[in-house]
Amino acid sequence: MSVPQIPRGASPDGVDAVPPAPRLLALGLQHVLVMYANAIAVPLIIGAALKLPKDQIALLINADLFACGIATLVQTIGFGPFGIRLPVIMGVTAVAIQPMLAMAGMPGVGLTGIFGAVIAGGVYGLLVAPFVGRVMRFFPPVVTGTILTMIGIALTRVAVGWAGGGAGSPNFGAPGTVAVAAAVLAAILLLARFGPGFIARIAVLLGIGLGYALALALGWTDFSGLGDEPWLRIVPPLQFGLPTFHLVPCLIMCLVMTIVFIEATGMFLALGVMTGRPVGTEDIRRGLRADALGTLIGGVFNTFPYLSYSQNVGLVGLTGVHSRFVCAAAGGIMLLLGLLPKVAFVAASIPQPVLGGAALVMFGMVAATGIRILAQVDYARPGSRDALVIAVSLGIGLIPIVQPQFFQAAPDALQPIVKDPILITAIAAILLNAMLGETAGQPEAERSGSGIGSAEPVIAASSSSRRS
Numbered sequence: 397m398s399v400p401q402i403p404r405g406a407s408p409d410g411v412d413a414v415p416p417a418p419r420l421l422a423l424g425l426q427h428v429l430v431m432y433a434n435a436i437a438v439p440l441i442i443g444a445a446l447k448l449p450k451d452q453i454a455l456l457i458n459a460d461l462f463a464c465g466i467a468t469l470v471q472t473i474g475f476g477p478f479g480i481r482l483p484v485i486m487g488v489t490a491v492a493i494q495p496m497l498a499m500a501g502m503p504g505v506g507l508t509g510i511f512g513a514v515i516a517g518g519v520y521g522l523l524v525a526p527f528v529g530r531v532m533r534f535f536p537p538v539v540t541g542t543i544l545t546m547i548g549i550a551l552t553r554v555a556v557g558w559a560g561g562g563a564g565s566p567n568f569g570a571p572g573t574v575a576v577a578a579a580v581l582a583a584i585l586l587l588a589r590f591g592p593g594f595i596a597r598i599a600v601l602l603g604i605g606l607g608y609a610l611a612l613a614l615g616w617t618d619f620s621g622l623g624d625e626p627w628l629r630i631v632p633p634l635q636f637g638l639p640t641f642h643l644v645p646c647l648i649m650c651l652v653m654t655i656v657f658i659e660a661t662g663m664f665l666a667l668g669v670m671t672g673r674p675v676g677t678e679d680i681r682r683g684l685r686a687d688a689l690g691t692l693i694g695g696v697f698n699t700f701p702y703l704s705y706s707q708n709v710g711l712v713g714l715t716g717v718h719s720r721f722v723c724a725a726a727g728g729i730m731l732l733l734g735l736l737p738k739v740a741f742v743a744a745s746i747p748q749p750v751l752g753g754a755a756l757v758m759f760g761m762v763a764a765t766g767i768r769i770l771a772q773v774d775y776a777r778p779g780s781r782d783a784l785v786i787a788v789s790l791g792i793g794l795i796p797i798v799q800p801q802f803f804q805a806a807p808d809a810l811q812p813i814v815k816d817p818i819l820i821t822a823i824a825a826i827l828l829n830a831m832l833g834e835t836a837g838q839p840e841a842e843r844s845g846s847g848i849g850s851a852e853p854v855i856a857a858s859s860s861s862r863r864s
Contacts, residue, residue: 410718411482411671423717424725426601428733429746430758431487431705435464435730438488438700446500446507454625454737455635460488460699462631462734467690467702468727471683472720480675480683482667483712483723486690489659489703492652496700498808499645507698512639515695517649521657521688528657528681535661538782539825541769543662546793546821548710548763553797555759559752572614573749580607580753588714600711600754607750616747625737636698649701653691655813656703657684658822663704666765670709671718710758713765781832788828793821 415423439460443453467486474481499505499513559577560569567573580603587599595602611617664683668675683704690702712718733739773782795802796815803814813819 411673411720413719414721415717415719420722420725421729422598422601423715423719423722424729426598426604426715427485427708427711427723427726428729429601429604429751430711430754431485431708432746435460435487438493442493442496442500442507442510442700448507452636455629456699458629458734458737459631459635459697460694460734461730463690463694463697463699463702464488465727465729465731465734466693467686468730469724470689471686471704472724472727474682474686477682477685478689479686480664480667480679481720482664482671482673482675482679482683483708483718483720484663484667484683484704485708485723485726486687486702487705488694488700489652489656492649492701495648495652499648502642502645505640505642505645508637508640509642509645510700511636511695511698512641513645513649513695514699514701515639515692516641516646517653517701518688518690518692518695520650521653521691522685524654524657525681525684525688528661528677528684534826534830535665536829537769537772538785539822539829540662540665541766541773542786542789542825543659543818543822544666544766544769545763546766546790547659547662547818548759548761548766549790549794550797550817551710551759551762552756555752555755557752558748558755560749562748576607576610576614576747577749577753577756579610580604580750581756583607584754584757596715598715600714600758604746604750604754607753608746611747611750617745619745622738627738628735629737631697631734633696634698639695652701653688655816655819656687656691656701658826659818660684660687660704662822663709666762666769667709667712669769670713670765709765710761713761714758785825785828785832789821789825792824793817796820 414420436457439453439456443456448456464487468484471479471484471486472481473479496510496513499510500507502509559574561567561573583606584599584603587602588596590596591599608617660683661680664675664680668679687702687704691700694700694702708723770786773786774780775783794817796817800815803811806814813823
C-alpha cells in the first residue's frame with residue numbers, strides 16, 4: 397500500500413498523513429531548529445542563576461531535550477487519555493522562568509526544590525485537566541483569536557531580539573547582523589514562493605541552513621568546547637538527587653500550570669482552525685493532560701514545566717504541513733539530541749540572527765492565524781461588543797511590551813502575570829467577554845453543546861469552506 401502524501405490544503409486527513417521517511421526527517425528537523433534556542437535557554441538561565449558549573453548545566457540541557465522529546469511524542473502520537481494528536485511541539489515554558497528564578501533565591505529551596513515544585517505542578521495539572529470542559533465556554537472565537545493575535549505580536553518581539561544579535565548584545569542591530577537576518581528572511585520568502593513542492597515546505601529549514609553557512613563564512617560560530625562533550629550521555633532520572641517539596645514553590649508552580657493551560661487551550665483551538673480538524677472538549681483535555689504529564693516527566697528527569705510551543709504553531713501555518721507524525725519525528729530527534737551531546741552542541745551553535753530572520757516569518761503567521769479567527773466574528777450582530785473586547789484586551793496586552801515599567805508597583809507575586817503580554821491578554825479577553833460578550837447572556841442550553849461554546853462551529857465551518 398502506498399504511503400499517503402500530505403495534502404496541501406487544511407484537510408482533516410492531513411493530520412494523520414505519514415510522509416515518506418526522508419521528508420519526515422527533514423520536516424521534523426525543521427521544527428527542532430525552530431524551537432531549539434528556546435528549549436536550551438531555560439536550562440542556561442536557571443543554571444546561571446544557581447551558579448552551576450558548566451558540566452551540570454550541560455546535564456540540564458541534555459535532560460531538557462530528552463524530556464522535550466518524550467513529551468512531544470506523548471502529545472502527537474497519543475497514549476490513551478493523553479495527547480491531543482495534532483502537530484504540536486513541546487518545550488519548556490518561558491512563563492516559569494521568573495517564578496523559578498524566585499525559587500532559586502529562596503533559602504533552602506535550591507535545584508531539588510525547583511524540581512519538587514515542577515513535579516507538584518504536573519500532578520496539579522493532571523488533577524484539574526478533567527474539569528476543563530466547564531470553562532471552555534469562555535473561549536469563543538473572539539477570545540481565542542485575540543489571544544493568538546497577541547501571541548504572534550509578543551513573539552515578534554523575541555524574533556526582533558534574535559535578528560538584532562540577541563538582547564543585551566553590545567553590537568545589537570549592527571549592519572552585518574541585520575543583513576544576515578534579512579538574508580535568511582529573504583531566502584525563506586523566495587523559497588516559499590517559488591520553490592517546487594517539497595522545497596517550499598522546508599523553506600524555513602533551508603533558510604536557516606543558508607544563514608548558518610553564511611555565519612560560518614563570517615566566523616561567527618564558535619565550536620570551542622565541542623571536543624569536551626561526549627558522544628553519548630544517558631539521561632537518568634533524579635540525577636541531581638531526590639526532589640524536595642516546599643509549600644510556596646509548589647503553590648507558585650500550580651499557578652504557572654494554570655497559566656500554561658490558558659495559553660495551551662488557545663493554541664489547540666488555533667491548530668484546529670489551521671489543520672481543519674475540529675477541536676472539542678475531550679481533545680483539549682487530552683492535550684492538557686499531556687502538558688501536565690510532560691511537566692511531571694520533566695520534574696522526574698530534572699528539568700522544567702512544558703507547554704505546546706506557539707512558534708511551531710506558526711511553522712505549521714507557514715508550511716501548510718499538518719501531519720502530526722512530522723512533529724513526532726521532531727520529538728524523536730530531540731530524544732536523540734538529548735543522548736548525543738556533540739550533535740546538540742552543533743545545533744546550539746546556530747547564531748541568533750539566523751534564527752531571528754526565520755522567526756519573523758513564523759511568529760507573524762501566529763498573529764495572522766489569530767486575525768483569521770477574528771474574521772469569523774460577527775461584529776454587526778445586534779448588541780455585539782466583540783470589537784470592544786478585542787480592542788481593550790489587545791491594548792492591555794500591549795502594556796508590558798510598549799512600557800515594561802508600567803506595572804512595577806504591582807506585588808512581586810503578580811509580576812509573572814502582569815509582565816506576560818500573552819497571559820494578561822488572555823485574562824482580559826476572558827473577563828471582558830464574560831462581562832460584555834455573548835457568553836454573559838447566552839442561555840445554558842445554548843452553551844452546553846460540544847463544550848467549547850461558539851468556537852467549535854466556527855472551526856468546523858472554516859474547515860468546510862476550505863474543503864469546498
